[in-house]
Amino acid sequence: MANKDIIKVLVDSREQKFLNKSLIFFEKQGIPAEENANYDGDLVFILKDSTPIFIERKSMCDFCQSYSSGQCIRLGEKDFACVIVHGNIHQCRNIPTLKHINQTSVDKMTTNIMMLYKIPVFFVDNEVAYFKLCLTIVGAILKNKDKSLDVIRAHATIQSRPD
Numbered sequence: 001m002a003n004k005d006i007i008k009v010l011v012d013s014r015e016q017k018f019l020n021k022s023l024i025f026f027e028k029q030g031i032p033a034e035e036n037a038n039y040d041g042d043l044v045f046i047l048k049d050s051t052p053i054f055i056e057r058k059s060m061c062d063f064c065q066s067y068s069s070g071q072c073i074r075l076g077e078k079d080f081a082c083v084i085v086h087g088n089i090h091q092c093r094n095i096p097t098l099k100h101i102n103q104t105s106v107d108k109m110t111t112n113i114m115m116l117y118k119i120p121v122f123f124v125d126n127e128v129a130y131f132k133l134c135l136t137i138v139g140a141i142l143k144n145k146d147k148s149l150d151v152i153r154a155h156a157t158i159q160s161r162p163d
Contacts, residue, residue: 003030005142010036010044018042018057025131040074041081045138053080053141055134060087064101064109076117080141083113083121086130 011022013035022043026033038044041054054075063085075081089106092098110121122137124130 005048006031006138007046007048007050008032008034010034010038010046012036012038012042015042015057021127022131029135040071040078043134045134047142051080051145052078053138054078054082055137056081056083057130058083058085059091060085060089060106061092061095061098064089064092064098064106065095072113072117072119075119080145081119082137083119084130084133085121085123086126088125 009022009026009031011019011026011033013019014037015022019035023033023035036044040056042057043055045053045055047053056071056075063083075083089101089103092101113119113121122133124133
């Protein structure tokens with residue numbers, strides 16, 4: 001991914017534990033980062049052509065406990081948005097309202113979000129993996145954002161035809 005295609009990253013100022021780590025990480029990558037009270041997305045990447053990419057960060061417990069359909073609706077209206085969940089389900093066992101949560105419950109919730117709201121959901125174990133995945137997602141969008149699904153399908157069809 002060419003960092004020159006990213007004008008800046010807006011980091012949600014309400015995420016105090018995460019704010020400084022984000023600012024430092026992106027500055028080290030040569031990507032300007034600044035705090036902002038983001039309405040949607042804990043990170044908003046602003047591309048050279050002004051396209052915003054919204055990335056919502058959720059802990060596993062927060063994802064299981066309170067992921068609201070209102071937020072899904074808002075993110076689903078964006079051209080480019082996703083949710084990245086960090087941590088694992090075992091971290092939620094100490095929360096009384098989440099003792100019943102299991103992997104099947106998480107899978108069903110994730111499937112509903114992806115199918116009903118068209119929002120990709122990714123899972124990572126730690127913050128380093130989170131930051132790397134953010135850059136991978138932005139790189140994939142930069143590489144493919146001008147391609148329509150019809151063009152991609154046509155290309156795949158041409159490639160798969162026997163000679």
